[in-house]
Amino acid sequence: MESLPELRWGIVATGMIASWFVTDLSLPREDARARHIIQAVGARSEAKAQSFVKSFVPELEQSGIACYGSYDAVYNDPNVDIVYIATPHAFHKQNCIDAINAGKHVLCEKPFTINAREAEEVVEAARQKGFFVMEGMWTRFFPIVEKLKQLLHKERVIGEINRMFADFSLDMPLRDLPSTSRLRDVALGAGSLLDIGIYSLTWGLLSLEPPGTSEKPEILAIQTLSDGVDISSAVLLQYHDAPGARQGVITSSVLHKTDDIFARVEGSKGTLFLSGSGASMPDRIKVSLKPLNARQDMGDKNTECVDIPKAEMSFAFQEKCGGKGFYYEADCIALDIAAGKMESSIMPLNETLRVMKMLDLIRKQGGAKFPQDLPYV
Ligand SMILES: NC(=O)c1ccc[n+]([C@@H]2O[C@H](COP(=O)([O-])OP(=O)(O)OC[C@H]3O[C@@H](n4cnc5c(N)ncnc54)[C@H](OP(=O)(O)O)[C@@H]3O)[C@@H](O)[C@H]2O)c1
Known part of the structure; x- marks a missing residue:
């Protein structure tokens, strides 16, 4: 485990898919290629973030995991390396841009945005600021x-x-x-x-x-x-x-x-x-x-x-x-970021734009x- 790349995740939104994601990343895996730490969870209320942790990663309650009542607090947490965005599609563009502007890498759930115009805005921001950004088309990593x-x-x-x-x-x-x-x-x-x-x-x-x-x-x-x-x-x-x-x-x-x-x-x-x-799946x-x-x-x-x-x-x-398989994409991202890459070769941004x-x-x-x-x- 010592030599594996480590990624500290900030979770934005506490709906169904976020629960699958944190559960998967917290599973002990013999073949893990990276170490994932759920560092912070942000919801529209602090109570919701706390209840999410209690329900899906209770083992982290005593670990100093940060529970925030806003998404901005996750973007601005200096202990977070990458933000996982799991809001409805309509918010993906703004969530991505806010996270990038705060200096974070981003994994955003699919669909990347509502339309291609929004996707182009996010891709431009990512490329300008030089952060790793990827659409969470997790199935491609199976x-x-x-x-x-x-x-x-x-x-x-x-x-x-x-x-x-x-x-x-x-x-x-x-x-x-x-x-x-x-x-x-x-x-x-x-x-x-x-x-x-x-x-x-x-x-x-x-x-x-x-x-x-x-x-x-x-x-x-x-x-x-x-x-x-x-x-x-x-x-x-x-x-x-x-x-x-x-x-x-x-x-x-x-x-x-x-x-x-x-x-x-x-x-x-x-x-x-x-x-x-x-x-x-x-x-x-x-x-x-x-x-x-x-x-x-x-x-x-x-x-x-x-x-x-x-x-x-x-x-x-x-x-x-x-687990369900979210760790495949998460491991690849950790390896990419550790190698200094700004996008994934399995789900590159140009492919996201083409699909959008x-x-x-x-x-x-x-x-x-x-x-x-x-x-x-
Ligand atoms: N990869 C996959 O297999 C997969 C599967 C399902 C969904 N998804 C994607 O993941 C995203 C979320 O889907 P989900 O099924 O997890 O949705 P969900 O259960 O409805 O959760 C969405 C979360 O977004 C936050 N949110 C912020 N503003 C909201 C608003 N106005 N209305 C509703 N929720 C709001 C809420 O969290 P807080 O209250 O905590 O802020 C809510 O719990 C979607 O883009 C979807 O396409 C991916």
């Missing part, structure tokens, strides 16, 4: 993503990739939620696309584009709106300049829960399936080859399952420390608008 890239793009197990489908949908009873909920209030960024569709889009990009490339697929989108909130989004991605056509069918909804298999990628030699408890890849390829490549079996070895997979990490621009275009075609988009163009 070991299964490396395995996916290896299978699809390096080993080309399913041959030439033609098409993929990805869905992240949840059964969210929006009508039962208060109108002030971030899932209902458009002013807070409500809608399936930015909340969960961003994961479907991420799987589309990871599957259809070889690593290291950054393409500009044509986008066709349609959304179903209820009280201005997109309750369903459907997006087609078309890559025209590829040697073979590549299409992505990318969907999200708050009306139904996606089945265990949330994505499938089709290629000239077979199909790859991704599954997990949701598209943000993948834990299994299965490859099924077409009979001809299976006979040629694998003897007489017509189906081959590629299970990631337990030691590398969520299966194993769940058994080992009971795609989300803007999808909303422009689909109709979902946020007050922060004004003036509409």
Whole structure:
């Protein structure tokens, strides 16, 4: 543990995802690549910050952890190295800028901001001031993503990739939620696309584009709106300049829960399936080859399952420390910062900007608008 890089975190907001994050970072892990200290927690009231610590990291109550009744106090705490922002999307831009201006590195939950214009402001501030800033697209840091890239793009197990489908949908009873909920209030960024569709889009990009490339697929989108909130989004991605056509069918909804298999990628030699408890937490890849390829490549079996070895997979990490996987991104950030890097190579700022621009275009075609988009163009 002594030689691992150490990062002191200041937590901004005490909602659901912040509770997952601090719980994960506090778990004992044999394979940890960094040491994470929850140094401070800020909420809109000090009592809420204290209650959060009591509920989710009670072992820190006596450790001198700072509980603040404002977010500013976290930004200004000299013992905090990096601020983790877990407010509703509508506040991400200002929270990021405030933290950067106070001299802190930042990990901001996804979506990075409400729209690309806001994202550009944050990226500019980060680059000007020279702090590490990253969008918390934590799923990209799971070991299964490396395995996916290896299978699809390096080993080309399913041959030439033609098409993929990805869905992240949840059964969210929006009508039962208060109108002030971030899932209902458009002013807070409500809608399936930015909340969960961003994961479907991420799987589309990871599957259809070889690593290291950054393409500009044509986008066709349609959304179903209820009280201005997109309750369903459907997006087609078309890559025209590829040697073979590549299409992505990318969907999200708050009306139904996606089945265990949330994505499938089709290629000239077979199909790859991704599954997990949701598209943000993948834990299994299965490859099924077409009979001809299976006979040629694998003897007489017509189906081959590629299970990631337990030691590398969520299966194993769940058994080992009971966590969800936020430590993968946190460890990478600690290593990046220790190496003097200002952004992540796994979730670089230009990729965040590219994704935000795609989300803007999808909303422009689909109709979902946020007050922060004004003036509409
Ligand atoms: N990585 C993931 O898998 C994942 C999963 C879920 C959500 N997220 C992202 O994380 C962010 C927060 O989501 P969440 O599910 O944690 O939301 P949440 O449970 O509603 O918590 C949001 C927190 O933001 C603070 N807040 C400040 N102003 C607020 C306002 N006007 N209305 C509501 N809350 C306000 C509150 O904390 P205080 O009162 O303590 O200040 C609240 O607890 C969102 O951007 C979401 O997209 C990521």
